[in-house]
Amino acid sequence: xxxxxxxxxxxxxxxxxALALTLIPILWMASMAFKPIAEWSAxxxxxxxxxxxxxxxxxxxxxxxxTTALIATLDRTAxxxxxxxxxxxVFGTLIAMSAGTAAAYGLSxxxxxxxxxxxxxxxxxxxxxxxxIPVMIMWAFLGLIDSxxxxxxxxxxxxxxxxxWLMKTFFDEMPKEIEEAALVEGCSRFRVFMKxxxxxxxxxxxxxxxxxxxxxxxxxxxxxxxxxKEWVTIPVYMASLSSSMTGQLYGAKAALGLIAAIPPVILGxxxxxxxxxxxxxxxxxx
Amino acid sequence: xxxxxxxxxxxxxxxRRLGFRLTLxxxxxxxxxxxxxxxxxxxxxxxxxxxLEGTGWWRAYELWNGFANYTDLLGDSRLWxxxxxxxxxxxxxxxxxxxxxxxxxxxxMDDFPGKRVFYSILLxxxxxxxxxxxYMFFMLFQSGGPVNGILSGLTGLxxxxxxxxxxxxxxxxxxxxxIWQWTPLMFLILLAGLVGVPEDQLKAATLLGASWGQRxxxxxxxxxxxxxxxxxxxxxxxxxxxxxTLYIMTGGGPGVATETISVYIYKVTTQDLIWGxxxxxxLVILIALSVLTVLAMKRMAAAGGRA
Numbered sequence: 001x002x003x004x005x006x007x008x009x010x011x012x013x014x015x016x017x018a019l020a021l022t023l024i025p026i027l028w029m030a031s032m033a034f035k036p037i038a039e040w041s042a043x044x045x046x047x048x049x050x051x052x053x054x055x056x057x058x059x060x061x062x063x064x065x066x067t068t069a070l071i072a073t074l075d076r077t078a079x080x081x082x083x084x085x086x087x088x089x090v091f092g093t094l095i096a097m098s099a100g101t102a103a104a105y106g107l108s109x110x111x112x113x114x115x116x117x118x119x120x121x122x123x124x125x126x127x128x129x130x131x132x133i134p135v136m137i138m139w140a141f142l143g144l145i146d147s148x149x150x151x152x153x154x155x156x157x158x159x160x161x162x163x164x165w166l167m168k169t170f171f172d173e174m175p176k177e178i179e180e181a182a183l184v185e186g187c188s189r190f191r192v193f194m195k196x197x198x199x200x201x202x203x204x205x206x207x208x209x210x211x212x213x214x215x216x217x218x219x220x221x222x223x224x225x226x227x228x229k230e231w232v233t234i235p236v237y238m239a240s241l242s243s244s245m246t247g248q249l250y251g252a253k254a255a256l257g258l259i260a261a262i263p264p265v266i267l268g269x270x271x272x273x274x275x276x277x278x279x280x281x282x283x284x285x286x
Numbered sequence: 287x288x289x290x291x292x293x294x295x296x297x298x299x300x301x302r303r304l305g306f307r308l309t310l311x312x313x314x315x316x317x318x319x320x321x322x323x324x325x326x327x328x329x330x331x332x333x334x335x336x337x338l339e340g341t342g343w344w345r346a347y348e349l350w351n352g353f354a355n356y357t358d359l360l361g362d363s364r365l366w367x368x369x370x371x372x373x374x375x376x377x378x379x380x381x382x383x384x385x386x387x388x389x390x391x392x393x394x395m396d397d398f399p400g401k402r403v404f405y406s407i408l409l410x411x412x413x414x415x416x417x418x419x420x421y422m423f424f425m426l427f428q429s430g431g432p433v434n435g436i437l438s439g440l441t442g443l444x445x446x447x448x449x450x451x452x453x454x455x456x457x458x459x460x461x462x463x464x465i466w467q468w469t470p471l472m473f474l475i476l477l478a479g480l481v482g483v484p485e486d487q488l489k490a491a492t493l494l495g496a497s498w499g500q501r502x503x504x505x506x507x508x509x510x511x512x513x514x515x516x517x518x519x520x521x522x523x524x525x526x527x528x529x530x531t532l533y534i535m536t537g538g539g540p541g542v543a544t545e546t547i548s549v550y551i552y553k554v555t556t557q558d559l560i561w562g563x564x565x566x567x568x569l570v571i572l573i574a575l576s577v578l579t580v581l582a583m584k585r586m587a588a589a590g591g592r593a
Contacts, residue, residue: 112305134323
């Protein structure tokens with residue numbers, strides 16, 4: 001359309017500015033993760049954008065190695081929180097995807113559960129903060145506090161609306177002819193779902209699961225309220241990583257932040273074309 | 287399903303039964319997380335119960351106080367302050383994210399070299415774990431941090447602003463972090479809407495001599511109205527919940543300077559432990575949001591019907 005030179009220059013200038021603003025916070029943390037302790041809080045004229053003496057010490061430190069005499073070794077390393085985040089997010093995704101996919105198919109093909117769209121949309125819009133008191137009481141009663149399985153259960157429920165809506169839009173779009181052919185062959189409805197529909201939907205299932213995993217992995221508040229010690233998640237652990245003894249452990253936290261930030265960014269780029277669908281509950285597609 | 291002529295009562299029944307079974311787990315989970323907890327919340331909100339009582343929540347009736355919690359919250363200036371601050375954040379961040387996102391989306395409407403790579407990079411902030419984003423901005427806004435470093439470089443002065451310990455600047459810093467993280471979401475959704483605008487209409491308008499501004503207002507804007515509403519609705523609702531980034535950056539401080547509604551509820555829940563009172567606040571918020579949700583859903587359903 002408009003391809004005048006001034007416009008192109010303006011466009012690239014604006015995009016360059018946007019890219020710089022987008023990347024500065026990310027790159028600052030990435031660079032901090034490789035800085036030795038002497039450079040952590042360098043400021044003013046000493047402010048270094050790139051580590052002068054790059055090191056992996058910060059990564060070794062959060063996994064329990066003594067890297068410098070200046071700070072004491074951690075008594076709780078990052079290994080368990082990483083495991084906690086992984087287990088809770090993976091099993092939470094499994095719960096959300098199983099229940100959500102089944103319900104989406106039931107509604108899409110048989111019109112069952114007409115109340116679900118509204119109920120699940122409300123569930124997605126509620127601030128978690130506003131239902132946490134009963135959840136904390138229930139979780140304590142069921143002995144689910146401070147466990148990855150307790151977190152997985154609540155994650156599964158919180159992200160269920162996303163799994164449901166994503167899969168519903170995919171089922172709605174899927175051509176029904178193949179299913180119908182199998183039915184004529186004499187397969188039962190359930191067999192068709194298990195043996196024909198689900199295998200055909202492998203790609204949409206994978207994209208939806210990745211989307212749901214990103215959401216589960218990103219949680220902070222629920223982990224903060226429902227875990228205390230054994231199974232704290234990465235963000236909760238990260239926030240607790242500094243003390244009056246050590247001060248702010250900039251480099252160590254940045255290293256952990258980098259580890260936490262990488263999986264969702266990679267998955268997010270992989271499912272880019274489904275992001276709009278997931279975020280708008282299928283009201284919009286790319 | 288078989289051609290309609292051969293449909294039998296048996297298939298109908300089989301389908302209804304299967305549909306019921308498939309939706310059952312989700313229905314149970316909704317009951318488990320919404321209906322039962324809400325009743326519990328309503329019950330507790332009518333009492334003075336706190337986990338420190340040492341009695342189970344079901345015995346909260348021993349501390350019955352009727353609607354005292356609800357009348358208390360009307361006079362709770364800290365609550366109203368938090369609510370007000372939440373709205374300030376919303377009123378600054380959502381329009382800023384919207385305008386920046388729209389501007390970027392317009393730049394990305396047609397093809398140009400490097401588009402795909404730039405697009406992927408620009409979407410990155412919304413995929414960063416919010417708590418980690420909070421930590422990024424915590425570092426950036428340290429008095430010896432890079433924000434002051436850049437300002438020093440630009441002005442030639444030695445800038446050492448203590449962003450996060452100044453009441454006003456802390457709020458500004460928190461809002462900048464929110465805008466950084468969520469402008470990509472606006473950009474993504476608005477671009478999806480703009481791409482759907484038919485090119486021939488734009489070409490025809492250009493041939494008729496319409497300026498870019500005219501084309502934007504008369505052709506693009508009406509076409510993407512639905513998208514606009516959806517994008518704004520999502521961000522308004524999400525910004526109401528703002529917690530992770532903000533809490534990591536400032537913990538709601540200095541004092542209560544950045545205490546939004548979620549931070550306030552979190553603090554009253556975990557520090558003051560007056561759960562009866564928190565339950566009352568939470569219920570009022572839930573009811574208010576439910577009404578808004580139903581209205582927004584109707585809007586979306588109407589929009590979906592048109593698309």
